Amino acid sequence: MIGKIIKATLNVIEMPLKRPFSTHLQSLHSRKGILLELQTEDGVIGLGEAVAFESPWYTEETVETEIHALQQWLLPIIIDQTFDQPIDAYIKMSNVRRNYMSKAAIDMALWDIYAKVKQMNLADLIGSKKKEMYVGAVLATSSFAMMKNRAEELYRDGYTRFKVKIDGKETFEQIKELKRNYPNIAFMVDANGAFTLDDMDLLKEIDKEGFLLIEQPFAVDDLVEHSLLQRTISTPVCLDESITSIQELKTAHALGAIKALNVKVGRVGGLTPALEMIEYCREHGIEVWCGGMIEFGVSRAVNVALASREEFDIPGDIVASDVYWEHDVVTDPVKVKDGKVHRYTKAGIGVELDYDFVKTVTIKTITM
Known part of the structure; x- marks a missing residue:
């Protein structure tokens, strides 16, 4: 109680x-x-x-x-x-x-x-089984030179999956070059709604590259457009901003607009609705993975617990705290070793405020 x-x-x-x-x-x-x-x-x-x-x-x-x-x-x-x-x-x-x-x-x-x-630790309480998990990272830089430098740093730290921001032909060509340099890294692309149906020729080119998924290619409310795209390409369409509730998830699924869901506890209203969405995705064959919001250590601890559930096969955006911050707000910030994060073990979410x-x-x- x-x-x-x-x-x-x-x-x-x-x-x-x-x-x-x-x-x-x-x-x-x-x-x-x-x-x-x-x-x-x-x-x-x-x-x-x-x-x-x-x-x-x-x-x-x-x-x-x-x-x-x-x-x-x-x-x-x-x-x-x-x-x-x-x-x-x-x-x-x-x-x-x-x-x-x-x-x-x-x-x-x-x-x-x-x-x-x-x-109990939160992970145990919500039925998580993994004790450690591979994690990925986002490449969100203002220049290609910075992106290449950042990719090399993250690769040396053992990250196994890169998500790269894409908004057109130029960034697509850059990502292709980067992808060739790291054949052992899984790549996904995130458009944050940068495309429309007018970009279908480019999206078909993107489809040929064999990305894990393409995240939020169209605007937040464009569920019909996402469904039209998913019928056209084989790369799984992943929705992020479009899904903030279980009702929106069910609508997207009914339209055929989603094959993967980026689960962000903050975006969907908390762990309670997130767990409901994960169960729906499991029942309907929708992949789930854990995204990030450039959070501080409290939300990140919750992400670690959630991503340790067995439904999460794709490495989540759970980078080490020191990727973003000189000093995090919690006593035990997230650490990545050899590309993996270990679950917290203390009671609750596993951390306290510093x-x-x-x-x-x-x-x-x-x-x-």
Whole structure:
């Protein structure tokens, strides 16, 4: 049993990235985020993270809208309430439409509490079997020279899969060259909605390259267009931004628009709906893999637990924390050795906040 939630603390933080993260939509040089702490009347503290960006280039949510949704609508539903399991709180939050990243922060924190009360690591609690897993990395740079340098660094560190941002013919030619240089690395491409049906000739060329998948080729709402593309090419179409709920997943599947799902706990509203989506994908033969949001260590710990489930065959975007940060916000940041990440073993999500460091990067604290 989770127990009664008596207090919530939001720490809004900002940290510089070690190197820019660039797509055709946005270049990030620093990252804002929200670390959430929920406390029970028994003194158990659960950690969550709201992962929206500062501007609405990825989804409609932003750091500021998360603060508003959490403070004004979602946390008042949770505080002073008693819950048995995380799903109980998730059902209560369903009266607030969407705001999935805000809901995810609460859901993560409740799972952390739930696992701590049961004295289990989150991975064990959700039925994960793997003790370690191979991981991949994203190549999102502003130049081809930087991309080649970054690829070589990641290759030396043992990463087994690269995801490369693509937005047209020029980047496609660059990726082909890069792919030839690393024949033992699995490649996938991510368009972040850069293409339309007018690009079908180029997409057919991309199809011939034998990528693991092509992620989000069309815009968020273009499910019909994605289905038309999937009928035309053999490369699995993977959806990311298009899928934020189980209902959207079922619609995409019914249309034939999806063969793979990028599961991001923050994007879909938390671990509770993510587990439901994974079960649906398993039943319907849709591949799943774990994506990333340039997160801090709280959300990344949840990703490690999720990606250790047996359904996840494709190496996830779970790079070492020091790829993005000089210092992460948790006491045991994600580490990669020989291309693998080991599961956490401590009760809960497996990490705690490094409070002394968090104080140095906090720009606002809200207590409820």
